[in-house]
Amino acid sequence: MQVTVFCVILLTVLSHYTLGDELTNRAKNRGKGSMWWGVAKAGEPNNLSPLSPGTFYSGSSVHTTLRKKQKRIARENPGLLDAISKGANIAIQECQHQFRNEWWNCTTKQFLRGKNLFGKIVDRGCRETAFIYAITSAAVTHAIARACSDGAIETCNCESHYKNRPQVIGNGNSVGAVRDFEWGGCSDNIGFGFAVSREFVDTGERGKSLREKMNLHNNEAGRWHVQSQMKKECKCHGMSGSCTVKTCWMRLPPFRVIGDLLKDRFDGASHITSSNSGIHNSNKAHSNRLPKHSKSNSLMTNSIHAKRENRRKHKYGFQLKPLNPEHKPPGSKDLVYYEMSPGFCEKNPKLGIPGTYGRQCNETSIGVDGCAIMCCGRGSIPQEVIVKGRCNCTFHWCCEVKCDICKTKKIIHTCA
Amino acid sequence: MSSFNEDFLDYYYPVDEEIYEENVYDVWDNCIVLSFTSIFSLICKLIGLNICFAFITSLGNIPEWLYHLLFGSTGIYLLFTLESIESTFLFIGFVLIFYPILLFINAFKGTKILEKSLLVLKVLYICLLILCEYFLIKSEIWMQIRGLLMVFSMKLISLLDSKTNLKPPNLLAYFGYIFCGANILFGPWISYQDYQKLYFNNTKKSFRWILGILRALVLSLLFLSLSNCWAMYFISEDSNRWLVAYREAFSVRTSHYFISYLAESSMISAGFKGSKIWQDSSKWHYTVVNPWPIEFPSALATVVTNWNIPMHEFLKKYVYKPNLKYGRFYAIFVTFLMSSFLHGFALHVSVVLVLLGLFSYIQIELREFLLNAFNICLKNYPCKQCQHLHKRDSLVCRFILFIFSLLTVLHLVFLGILLDENTKEIGIYEKWRHLGFISLWIIGLKAAIIKL
Numbered sequence: 107m108q109v110t111v112f113c114v115i116l117l118t119v120l121s122h123y124t125l126g127d128e129l130t131n132r133a134k135n136r137g138k139g140s141m142w143w144g145v146a147k148a149g150e151p152n153n154l155s156p157l158s159p160g161t162f163y164s165g166s167s168v169h170t171t172l173r174k175k176q177k178r179i180a181r182e183n184p185g186l187l188d189a190i191s192k193g194a195n196i197a198i199q200e201c202q203h204q205f206r207n208e209w210w211n212c213t214t215k216q217f218l219r220g221k222n223l224f225g226k227i228v229d230r231g232c233r234e235t236a237f238i239y240a241i242t243s244a245a246v247t248h249a250i251a252r253a254c255s256d257g258a259i260e261t262c263n264c265e266s267h268y269k270n271r272p273q274v275i276g277n278g279n280s281v282g283a284v285r286d287f288e289w290g291g292c293s294d295n296i297g298f299g300f301a302v303s304r305e306f307v308d309t310g311e312r313g314k315s316l317r318e319k320m321n322l323h324n325n326e327a328g329r330w331h332v333q334s335q336m337k338k339e340c341k342c343h344g345m346s347g348s349c350t351v352k353t354c355w356m357r358l359p360p361f362r363v364i365g366d367l368l369k370d371r372f373d374g375a376s377h378i379t380s381s382n383s384g385i386h387n388s389n390k391a392h393s394n395r396l397p398k399h400s401k402s403n404s405l406m407t408n409s410i411h412a413k414r415e416n417r418r419k420h421k422y423g424f425q426l427k428p429l430n431p432e433h434k435p436p437g438s439k440d441l442v443y444y445e446m447s448p449g450f451c452e453k454n455p456k457l458g459i460p461g462t463y464g465r466q467c468n469e470t471s472i473g474v475d476g477c478a479i480m481c482c483g484r485g486s487i488p489q490e491v492i493v494k495g496r497c498n499c500t501f502h503w504c505c506e507v508k509c510d511i512c513k514t515k516k517i518i519h520t521c522a
Numbered sequence: 523m524s525s526f527n528e529d530f531l532d533y534y535y536p537v538d539e540e541i542y543e544e545n546v547y548d549v550w551d552n553c554i555v556l557s558f559t560s561i562f563s564l565i566c567k568l569i570g571l572n573i574c575f576a577f578i579t580s581l582g583n584i585p586e587w588l589y590h591l592l593f594g595s596t597g598i599y600l601l602f603t604l605e606s607i608e609s610t611f612l613f614i615g616f617v618l619i620f621y622p623i624l625l626f627i628n629a630f631k632g633t634k635i636l637e638k639s640l641l642v643l644k645v646l647y648i649c650l651l652i653l654c655e656y657f658l659i660k661s662e663i664w665m666q667i668r669g670l671l672m673v674f675s676m677k678l679i680s681l682l683d684s685k686t687n688l689k690p691p692n693l694l695a696y697f698g699y700i701f702c703g704a705n706i707l708f709g710p711w712i713s714y715q716d717y718q719k720l721y722f723n724n725t726k727k728s729f730r731w732i733l734g735i736l737r738a739l740v741l742s743l744l745f746l747s748l749s750n751c752w753a754m755y756f757i758s759e760d761s762n763r764w765l766v767a768y769r770e771a772f773s774v775r776t777s778h779y780f781i782s783y784l785a786e787s788s789m790i791s792a793g794f795k796g797s798k799i800w801q802d803s804s805k806w807h808y809t810v811v812n813p814w815p816i817e818f819p820s821a822l823a824t825v826v827t828n829w830n831i832p833m834h835e836f837l838k839k840y841v842y843k844p845n846l847k848y849g850r851f852y853a854i855f856v857t858f859l860m861s862s863f864l865h866g867f868a869l870h871v872s873v874v875l876v877l878l879g880l881f882s883y884i885q886i887e888l889r890e891f892l893l894n895a896f897n898i899c900l901k902n903y904p905c906k907q908c909q910h911l912h913k914r915d916s917l918v919c920r921f922i923l924f925i926f927s928l929l930t931v932l933h934l935v936f937l938g939i940l941l942d943e944n945t946k947e948i949g950i951y952e953k954w955r956h957l958g959f960i961s962l963w964i965i966g967l968k969a970a971i972i973k974l
Contacts, residue, residue, distance in 0.1 A: 351707075
């Protein structure tokens, strides 16, 4: 107990004095907080030879991408890193599915040391970055909850040190449906997923810069979408339609549902501003770090948890301001950004944008996926390709469908 | 610059498509485990108490008053721990009011005053139920005690029946019979004679007894998981509307099986069993429901008889047979009306029951009509010495029977969806409109055929 008290004080003091250094460092590696995305590649055989859970976290690629705290969490929860890696992959896949018909199609690049998985686009605080942060943290929450129910992570059940489940949210308007339900036993998987996602994904975002607030907000938004989609359902049972007993259960939605929701939020994301530094909680004017006088206070107060809770509140209890003061301030499920998106049509090595060269497009569509818009007026090249597909499917009793694989010719259009 | 392009090679990360779908683990973890845990304490108390009761009564030679007291107390305890305080007191009040009335009626048995006062009483009781349903009592509480009242009403009616020359039970026996812990929550109805039989001629318990309880419990939990989870898992929300309607009705039916098997296991754990196997200590079952003929019905009549067998016995004995002298249609109609009154006058339940009566009546008539017109063996139960032109196993006969089964399933879906809880929000008309009023058309057609 005393050790933790000491640690907390030490942390607050340290963060106080090293702030100057941090600020200078941050400019250099701003994307460091999201380096964990690299674990998406951890499952690939060229990076790691054996995939046994014990050696997983010590693999070289994982080693360089994760922070100390993240490594500790991974070590404490065997199987967790596997789930997070899976989550990162789902995020990439879902992101690419959602943006398959857009100029920006969620390109990921070959992961190299010290570089970011999604490329330099995340250096900008634009909508696309907001989406990337939200979908990755949502996918991690989802994947952890899923792994818990599969039994791949053993520590999720009845874990004591992840008990601090989400209770305080941005503006508190969207308390998930999970809250008012008393969970039977220890199967609060989504709660565990939420908590671990906070610990793991948000590790890097400690500062008070607008960018970090933006990242935090978007991470939270992703998680809240998962949490609020977790539905409680109840049913009455009794003699012919009466309600003598009631049974309740939960349903975790398919991740596609969450991807669709986040895409909607992407289209209606709110543009925020740092002017007037409106990033603080309305009732307290200080940042997420504890004020100076608390150093002496914290020794006297006996409730260390209150302090921890306080820190937590500070970390997540902020309200961002919209650029246009007439707009509503962003809610806890909204995505936020503060920089305009760059053009994605042409190649832009500075921002790591490949342009829409070589992208497949739809000749007949009049939407963004149509060749006219997708290729930004450069025109498209028709090309004849051979597509393998299933055909001549027959149904065999019972219950199997057998198909042949046929090759068909098809004309595809790619942007010049 | 060449490495730049390489940087943007699109790598494909294979992820199981499964992750997007709800899988079996999810259903197990999020639905089945939670559903089971939410009724775990109920099952423990229900079965545990009844087993304790069975042990005490099996010791032999306990006085009769203790038998009634113990049995009644288990019921009272179950009520207090499982239902809300309000509904418990309401129910107890209901039960106590009727004891003096019971004594009064027994005192004047066979007199003319009774005939009149009985009629008044019936009307008053029905009015009271309607008032409770719609005005007097909060709907959540009413929903809780409606099932209890249903069992209570059946017990009371069987006690009031003027034909049996039964001595009225004393207050303690009344208390024990009504609050009997084995069937107060989920039924089934048992007669007062059967209730006393357990005291005078207790069943011999053996290891098979435990197996009998477990069998009923396992079946009950299986049907609970079907009702809550698997139905949703196999037929998703965006399937064909007929499939979704089937799922909804299926969920209602399996929920009923769950309750019925739970009732069976509580009856067995208290020591009750079917009267035919009462002396046989190797067999332990007390059939409340027969799911098989309901899921694959040959006619609506079989569904109705197998839905709740003790209740069917009750209705046949106390309602259908006494009214048969006024004609079959009348008897069927009164029976279903009575059944709907027992179910508590909720509009959708009454609609279902009355239409069920009408549908099964028309179905029987149509069968009879086809039987006479084309000389096909179409009786519900195959005739022993078939004199018909088309025998039971002839192609024509089989085909028609198959059509009848199919139509019965359709009717069950059509009526079953009303019993789902969302009927209150959506409304009966809207639900049926969604299915194109199909059953009503079919019934109209059938009636037209008979008339022609």
